Amino acid sequence: MDRLWAPRRRPKAGAIVEAVPIPDAISEAVLSRADIARYLDGSQGEGAAAARLRIQGYLEELRTTQRYQIYRTLKHPLYPILRKIERIAEHVDAARAATANGRVIYASNHKSHTDYLVELLVLDDHGVRPPIVAAGINLFGGPLGLLHKHVTGAIPIRRNTRDPAYLVTLKAYVAEVLRTHDLFFYPEGGRSYSGEIKNPKTGLMHAALQAEGARMSVLPTAVAYDLVLEDHILARQGVKRTQKPFRREVAEMVRYAVGYKSRAFVTFGTPIAVTIDPRSRSEVLDFSRAVMAAIGRLYKVLPTAVITNAMRPSISSRDLEARADAIIDTLRAGGANLGVETGAEAVDAALGPLESRGVLVIDRGRVRVRDRHLLRYYAHSLDHLLASPSRRTH
Numbered sequence: 001m002d003r004l005w006a007p008r009r010r011p012k013a014g015a016i017v018e019a020v021p022i023p024d025a026i027s028e029a030v031l032s033r034a035d036i037a038r039y040l041d042g043s044q045g046e047g048a049a050a051a052r053l054r055i056q057g058y059l060e061e062l063r064t065t066q067r068y069q070i071y072r073t074l075k076h077p078l079y080p081i082l083r084k085i086e087r088i089a090e091h092v093d094a095a096r097a098a099t100a101n102g103r104v105i106y107a108s109n110h111k112s113h114t115d116y117l118v119e120l121l122v123l124d125d126h127g128v129r130p131p132i133v134a135a136g137i138n139l140f141g142g143p144l145g146l147l148h149k150h151v152t153g154a155i156p157i158r159r160n161t162r163d164p165a166y167l168v169t170l171k172a173y174v175a176e177v178l179r180t181h182d183l184f185f186y187p188e189g190g191r192s193y194s195g196e197i198k199n200p201k202t203g204l205m206h207a208a209l210q211a212e213g214a215r216m217s218v219l220p221t222a223v224a225y226d227l228v229l230e231d232h233i234l235a236r237q238g239v240k241r242t243q244k245p246f247r248r249e250v251a252e253m254v255r256y257a258v259g260y261k262s263r264a265f266v267t268f269g270t271p272i273a274v275t276i277d278p279r280s281r282s283e284v285l286d287f288s289r290a291v292m293a294a295i296g297r298l299y300k301v302l303p304t305a306v307i308t309n310a311m312r313p314s315i316s317s318r319d320l321e322a323r324a325d326a327i328i329d330t331l332r333a334g335g336a337n338l339g340v341e342t343g344a345e346a347v348d349a350a351l352g353p354l355e356s357r358g359v360l361v362i363d364r365g366r367v368r369v370r371d372r373h374l375l376r377y378y379a380h381s382l383d384h385l386l387a388s389p390s391r392r393t394h
Contacts, residue, residue, distance in 0.1 A: 026059075026063070026173065026176045026177065027056070027059050027063070029176045030055075030059060030169065030172040030173055030176055031052075031056075033172045033175070033176075035168055035171070035172055036055065036168060036169070036172050039051060039055070039164070039165065039168045040055070046165075051165060054165045055165055055168075058165065058166050058170070059169060059173065061156060062169070062170065062173045064132065064153050064154060064155050065153060081114065081117070081229075081257065082117065082121070084229075084257065084260050085114060085118060085225075085261075085262055085263070085264050086262070086263045086264065087118055087121060087122050087125065087264055087266065088263055088265045088266070089122045089125065089266050089267075089268075090265060090266065090267040090268065090300070090337075091267060091268045091269070092122065092123075092126045092128065092266075092268055094219065094268040094269060094270060095123060095126075095128045095221075095268045096126065096128050098217055098219050098271040099128055099129050099182065101215055101217070101271075102215025102216055102217060103178055103182060103215065103216045103217075104131070104182040104183075104216075104217060104218075104219050104271070105178070105183050105185070105208045105209075105216065105217070105218045105219065106119075106131055106182065106184040106218075106219050106221050107186075107187050107205070107218055107219070107220055107221065107291050107292075107295065108184070108185075108186055108220075108222065108223055108295065109186070109188060109192070109222055109223060109292075109295050109296075109299065110186035110188050110189075110190065110191045111191060111192060111223055111224070111225060111228055112191060112229055112230060113139075113229070113230065114264070115186075115191075116133060116135060116139075116154075118223065118264045118266065119184065119223055119266050120133060120184065122266045129182065130182075131181060131183055132153045132154070132155060132181045132183055132184070133153070133154045133155070133183075133184040133185070134154070134155045134174075134183065134184070134185035134186070134204055135154045135155070135156065135157065136156075136159055136190060137156040137158050137159075139154070139156070140154075153181075155173070155174070155177070157170070157204070158170075159189050159190065159201075167203070170203075170204075171203075171206065171207035171210060174204065174207040174208055174211070175207060175208070175210050175211040176211075178208060178211035178216070179211065183208055184221075185204050185208070187200035187201060187202075187204070187205055187288055187291065187292060188200060188201065188292075189201045191234065193234045193235075193237050194376075194377065195234075195235070195376065195377035195379070195380035195381045196380040196383040196384065197292065197295065197296050197299065197381075197383070197384050199289075199292070200288040200289060200291065200292045201288075202281070202284050202285055202288050205284060205287070205288045205291075206278065206281075206284045209274055209278035209284060209287075210278045210279075216274050217271035217272060217273050217274060218271065218272045218274065218287075218291055219268060219269065219272075220269035220270075220272065220291055220294035220295045221267070221268055221269065221295065221298070222265075222266070222267045222269075222295050222296075222298035222299040222300065222337075223264060223265070223266050223267075224264070224265045224267075224299055224300040224301075224302055224305075224339075224381070225264050225265075225302075226262045226263050226302050226303070226350075226353060227260065227261075227262040227304060227353055227357055228262075229257060229260060229262070231357070231374055231377055231378075232358075232374065234377060235371075235373040235374045235376070235377035236373055259356060262353075263302075265339065267298040267300055267337060268298075269294050269295070269297075269298045272287075272290070272291060272294065274287075296384040297335065298337055299336075299337060299384070299385070300337050300339045301328075301331055301336050301338050301339050301340065301382065301385070302339045302340065302350075303339070303340045303345065303346040303347075303349035303350035304350045304353060304354055304378050305379065305381045305382050306324050306327055306328060306331075306340055306343075306346040306350070307320065307324060307346050307347065307350040307351065307354060307360075308354070308359065308376075308378040308379040309327050309379045309382055309386070310323035310324040310326075310327055310343075310346075311360070311367070311369060311375060313369050314366055314367070314368045314369075315366065315367050316365060316366055316367075317347060317351075317365060317366075317367060320343075320347055320367055321343040321344050321346075321347045322343060324342075324343030324346040324347060325342060325344075326343075327343075327382075327386070328340065328341065328342065328343060328346070330386065330387070331382070331386070334385060336385050351367065354378075357374070358370055358371050358374065359371050359374045359375055359378065360375070
């Protein structure tokens, strides 16, 4: 989004370019939109001058820039984390074809803070043009916030606010961004604390669908991990009660990164053409649910999810294998995106990592549950695919 910014003066060789906002780019486009004009006319019970000031303040908060060449070099300082996660892309040609045909809105489930790195780097690995990403405003504190604002091109989102000035500004800003960039966002809002794929929130989808661009499509995208980096943090809480400072979350993630290693499967689906009336709340809601259903079908079924679903409080390896076979057969019949074919394969691949992670313990030929919270967290990831969610066997 470099068109939003310009250097103050021609820099000397090797100097850092200082960016200065140009007020008449997206900001002026937003202020000239009909929905913003209606808000500024005082119909919301706020004077025009005060309303304009509030909207301009929110615009300054939302303003972002993407310096893609610098963004690509972030792989190197982030190597200590990225080397622990093997990125595996599925059907990335769908993303390449969608971007060739028009503007793309990527919609993904949300498992981890590492999603922001893994999914966008998968696109970069395969030469797909970089989207702007919508991220929770809690990620914008400190040095990481500066990277998001001035390098990666992330838009800070206040997820729970009902301030009409903010909501109208956000929708207008997203619509204008989509004139020149693709957008990557998470319809669930925040990460899943329970492990399951959640119902969609429609605010950003509604904003994105109002963009006035030709040939726009929504690309369902699913991310799945053998092990989630912050699983202990999420599973203990179960549901999100309060927003921790991001620096605290980073410290906790570093703690649980010791010995951590995982695969991350990023699967792209078939682009969904936007044919609904974006002004209709019911149509947007139905569309969002259809997108989340598509994401659920793309979600990669991995051995850790199968084994945690098959577990009993205490079970022999042979019985665990048989129960895993039954679950895989059910998933196969339902057309799930399988990453494991047999119960024996699931047991062989998952027991070691789950034991190392503190989920299970293997003792004299039997497998026992060590941490019920973690077990349920991983089991819930298949709730949307199983007729009897998580089997409720734990």
